[in-house]
Amino acid sequence: MTDLVRERLKTVPTRPGCYLMRDRRGVIIYVGKAKNLRRRVMSYFRPGAHHPPKVRSMVDTVWDFEFMTVKNEAEALLTEASLIKKYKPRFNILMRDDKRYLALRADPSAEWPRFACVRLVRDDGARYFGPFPDSPVVRAAKDFVEKRYGIRSCTALSPDATTHAHCLASVIRNCSAPCIGKIDAATYRANFEEACAFLEGKRPTVLGEVAESMHAAAEKGDYETAARLRDTFFALKEMTKAHFVRKTPEMHKADAQCGLEELAAALGLPKPPRIIECVDISNLFGTHNVASLVVARDGLPDRRYYRHFQIKSFKGADDPRAMAEVVRRRYGPESTLTATSPRADLYICDGGITQLRAARAVFNELGITDIPTVGLAKRQEEVVLDDGRPNVFLPRDSQALMVITRLRDEAHRFAITYHRHLRDRAIRESVLDEIPGVGEAKKMKLLRTFKSVYGLARAMPEEIAAAGGLSPEVAQAVSRAVRALTHHEDVQQ
Structure with a gap:
């Protein structure tokens, strides 16, 4: 364990969140999540801990780490997935595909708003619910709000009588059929807002109604309906419990x-x-x-x-x-x-x-x-x-x-x-301390002239010699050292 890690461990809170492990170069090598950040991160560095080989190798490589806190464990899971996809740490062997979690999207600016399942959440002014790790939960919630609140499921931009001629949703899915004037715009908009409020977790009584219907079906011996309602209930409970609503700037x-x-x-x-x-x-x-x-x-x-x-x-x-x-x-x-x-x-x-x-x-x-x-x-x-x-x-x-x-x-x-x-x-500049013939005064003169080690790496040995008052041999050694450190091309031989 490095001194930096030992010092950083003192600041880790006991809240849910994600942690990012970095190697000596500052590269993120592992991203993880935890319900209790302090307990999880401390477990990696506990003396005598028996880790699997992969974890032991990762811990031996860690030079530093950082963390971020979130509201709950479900949000930590989604944040972890996002960070893994962004940084692709080499020690993360799970969740490295390009799959994105499902979310529900609703565009309030549409004439007749509807809900759609999407995998890409954009800052486009629409309202997003999610993303959620469990796709069936999202699809079950979409199906439920469409049927309960009469929200259209068709994909037409402006549904009319022509689109209705090929649609049976008003017959078999409880669609309110705004395309043929069965509902006015104000009532449809109010139903849409109620559906959004439910998805945001603001209508808990609706869940209670589903639970009552489930128990009633079971008491009647209609176990197939009771099982379907049970699955719907748990899906809705899971979604409204987390309710990660993608907020617009105005909402923030x-x-x-x-x-x-x-x-x-x-x-x-x-x-x-x-x-x-x-x-x-x-x-x-x-x-x-x-x-x-x-x-x-x-x-x-x-x-x-x-x-x-x-x-x-x-x-x-x-x-x-x-x-x-x-x-x-x-x-x-x-x-x-x-x-x-x-x-x-x-x-x-x-x-x-x-x-x-x-x-x-x-x-x-x-x-x-x-x-x-x-x-x-x-x-x-x-x-x-x-x-x-x-x-x-x-x-x-x-x-x-x-x-x-x-x-x-x-x-x-x-x-x-x-x-x-x-x-x-400071670590980069310390390479100059290891070169014979470069004292503190000459090192500071070089850094003042070329601004940084990277500036030194771009300079020719003759320029380094002139700026620092160095012999050609020492200037060549400085050039080789800083170019190797910064991975600069054309390293002097």
Whole structure:
């Protein structure tokens, strides 16, 4: 187990989610899911664990890993499948085909909307329900809502009397036959909205009706009907339990606004915080100490205002001190961000009471008293306060918790990505330390001239010699080393 993995294991939550294992080069080699991320990931690195050969080989290859949390186990399954198809990790031997899971699609803009089974979910303004791992569940749900709510099943863009001449759905499938005027547009639209509400899990009484019909059929001895209703009941229960509705941008904005209102009420803010800033600190045993600042506008991430910080005022691991430096560099009199970034209505420190007090101390030092500041502890997703009030535990299913944890996870991802970038750059640059004749001063001169190891790899040995004051032999050695490291073509012989 690497030191990076050992440190990362301390941050893994006990929530459902997916994890991505990376090798020394940063390549994703395995994607997995778990109902309890901490328990699953820890099991790979437990001393004395007896893994199968494939798993043991994978664990030996892991250099780093990352994780993401989701709402429940079913969503973790779908996220895992999506990540495997995207990255095709070499240790994943299952689910590597090109099959996509089924979803239901409904286009509200159509004159007579209908439901269709699709395998590709697009951002096209339509409403999507799914995807779901079990195709029969999707088809059973489609069949049920069509029959119960009279939704047409034909594929005609504009059904009319001509299309009805070749269709028997109004006779054998309970179709409301809008094509021949058996139902008006307003009533059909209302039925369609009720069908969508059912698929979103908002009509639980409908499931109760199916269960009652199933029991009634069984009591009458009609076991064939009871069995069919039983299969329908469990299929509908499974689909409405997960109800992964693909939300439109407008729906995301509405959820975010609801979350901001809930957050303002929970924290006692005078109004919903339109601009939220969240800061996360990342380091590995005190090296490459960095921070990330991410911003949400109206509850949704706004990447235009994301910022990285290399901690400069000290060396070592001290998160509260690093948090204080970030606040000072963000809001201090010498900050260049004050004029380019919007002022926060809520400032979130990723961490507990010590990080929060460090941030509040700097705000007080700067005379800034109108930016509410809180902490967000990872262990129980607890909102930490330092003003005499008890800490706040938001409901697990609240939109407010979704807003702040999504922003915290984004800050964590942004910090880890930057930390990994600096670490990898240091590893690449360390190759120069191994070449006799290249000291620290000459190494820094080369890196200042060519900007990076990749710039060195593109340079000719004569240019390297001139820039670094090196002999032709040493310049040739530098060129060979950096070209081999970056897999550059035409490696000097």
